[in-house]
Amino acid sequence: MLALAPLVIITVAGFSLGNIYGVRPGSEPFYLVVVNDDRGWLAGAIIDALGRDHAVSVVSAANLGDARAFIRRQDRAPLCIVIPPDTTTSFETGSDIHLIVYIDPVKRLEAAAIELDLDRLCRVVTSRAHELARKRMTEQATQLRDQLIAASDRMKAVVAQLDQLRRQFEHARVTAQSELTAQTRQTIERMRAEITVQINQSVAQSKAAVEHDLAERREALVFVVSYLEHLQASQRDFESWLIKLKAAAGSHANQIPPPPEWPAPPGKAPLAELSRPIDFPLPHIDVASPIALSDTYRLPRLPELPDFPSIPDFNATFSQTAVALPGIVGWQERSITGGNVTVNAFDQYVPGFGITFLLIDMFWGVGVGLIDERDWGTLARLHVSGASASGLMLGKLTARFLIGLSQMILLFGAGRLFFGISLGHNSWALLFPAAAISFAAAAFSLVIACIANTRDAVLPIGAMTALVMSATGGCWWPLDFEPYWMRAAALGMPTTWTMLAFNNLMIRGLDPSSVAMPAVVTSAIGVSVLAIGILGSSRIYRRAAQ
């Protein structure tokens, strides 16, 4: 039996890994989904070229959402190519353009094969476009050279005419300068004379006004002087009178009459006239009106411009026949599932080998455990205990299930810690496939325990079953390595569905709902196998009694 196990594994591995050595996974072509948002000639050419490849079957999708749905639905659809808007225009104007390749990271091998073809196609398109552009540019360069020669001749004529024109302008400048100097001198002389006359007239007017003003004040001053002289005479009269009075009065001095009245002072009008400020009118000189500059300056006429030769319209020429070197057609890779494009290999191997060793541990553990119990006699003792056979088996399997689930959880923790594996956006959802495969493995282990009669039989049967289930179920390599017939056969394996669930969460980065169906199918397989195992468990008891 142990010799059969490697033969089976070699067979599975040989068929599975043939892809690495160039064997296609099947005769039917891959589906290549294309979303054409450009609709230009370049997009059409690319799609036509892809369609000529017999290895792919081009499927058009209206948008990325439809493409994503198709890829998730179709096993043989590894990627989608989106041709962005204005790709053709950008390419024609020399910009590098990038097709966007949305791949399913789990279908990496098939995607890589198509990407290889796409890469080759991009190079061919770029090369062909550049070749055409170079040809047109050569023709345009010849045309341009002829135009440039003609333009050069015309430019020489223009330069000669411009030189003559420069000399004419120099002569005109000198003439204008001398004329302007003469006219300026004349204007200044005339202005000086006119201003002198005006100043003299103005000064004379001012002098007359001042003298008139001074005459009025002199009259007021004469009045004041007269008053003062009269005042001085009155004062002397008073003093002599007073002397006479006093002498005459004697003892009757007290009866002296009042002194004579003083002359009245000058009135306010003469004094105000004296204090009034002298109004000295400023001379008024009007120099604007007599000097009209516009009438004064007369510039010489400029020489007439000659007729220059016409310059070729290069802009028009190039706009009509411009040829730009096209850009480079390339592609960018993105994940269509939302996960990482670059997959950590441990995202595949940690769950994959975790399942493998879960199966081995479970098959050996349950099988050998039951055989040990049979050999020890404890199985017979349990049977006699009154507990139902199915109850005892379910109890034992429940314990194994919990151990298996714990083993998977620990393994994922270690994978995260040591290898940085992705646990997806919702790591808790990993529990569902882990629990489902633990349950299914426990169910399978019961069937194996029913089949194997001895410890020597349990080990090879368990190992072979675990290895075949792991190999075909995509635990050791991505499922898309395998040929399609093997993938179809693997749908009966719980490992296939569990790996699909793990891949959906860890590599594709999908939401928890993506594991619902795989977990349900795995559990359903487990329930079916468990029913067979429970029915067969009576065989274990029969052996225990013998």
Place this chain on the structure above:
Amino acid sequence: MPPSPEEKTLVKSPQTIIGAAHLRKSYGSRLAVDDVSFEVKAGEVVGLLGPNGAGKTTTLSILATLIDPDAGQVQIAGIDSRVAPYTLRRKLGFVPQSIALYPSLSAYQNLETLARIHGLTRRESENRSLEALESVGLRDRADDPVFTLSGGMKRRLNLACGLVHRPAALLLDEPTVGVDPQSREGIFSTIRTAADSGVAILYSTHYMEEVERMCDRALLIDEGKVLADGTIAQLIELGGHHPRMEMVFKKSPLMGWYEDIQGVVELAPTDDEAKLVLELTSLRQVSEVLEHAHSAHGQLLEFAVHSPNLSDAFITLTGHGLRDTTTQDQ
């Protein structure tokens, strides 16, 4: 198949705990058990004797409901195995020939686990486990893993596992194989205590002296059939053996000195003239033989008297041929 009206009358006495009626089981063309019927009452210890391949283990397996008989009926404490096998098992204690223990669990854990599986509550399981350990003298080794115990201790624990849930019937299959005398005595003591408490015990063994010592009755089966069923004395008698007397003379007595004694004959004449083997009719003739020898001027050097036992009866009833040509006792 539901029991017939006749089969319902299997339990003849209210005290009958183990009842087997017309059991029949064959493996292919070989008949392992053929019309075996017996019963064991409460507090009774019944030995199950037979050479290898006689059908002892098959009979025990049928009683333990490990295998179904082709025909016949089993009742334990009045419960028919075909009507309520799970209820029947609750009443049954089974001590297989192999040491049916979990090696990595402690003695206490083995007992407690089995008690829980038998349906006892946690508290009951704890109490019964400690009691069972006490009864087999393993209280101080309760927490030791089974693999660290000696063979005798494992045998005692094996027995305790069959008693921990206080069954009405106990099936013992070679419970003393490979144990030292001290452990054997401990096992005997436990069995006797169980029987005294009313447990009906069916004791399968090859050791005749154990049956003679422990059992109230014995069943002798061979080739699947019950050859004899009765008390130990009845079986010995059934074997037809008489007491033998071996005598060695320093000086032989006169010829024919024992011929006057009624029923005494010489057995298997030997080449040694000084040695004589006589078959007596009963042990009461020993003194008479000695008197006759003395009267005939014989000088007796030594003598030995051999009383017939179960082993003699077993050999007589089952024959002298080897029975271990099969690898497994059926």
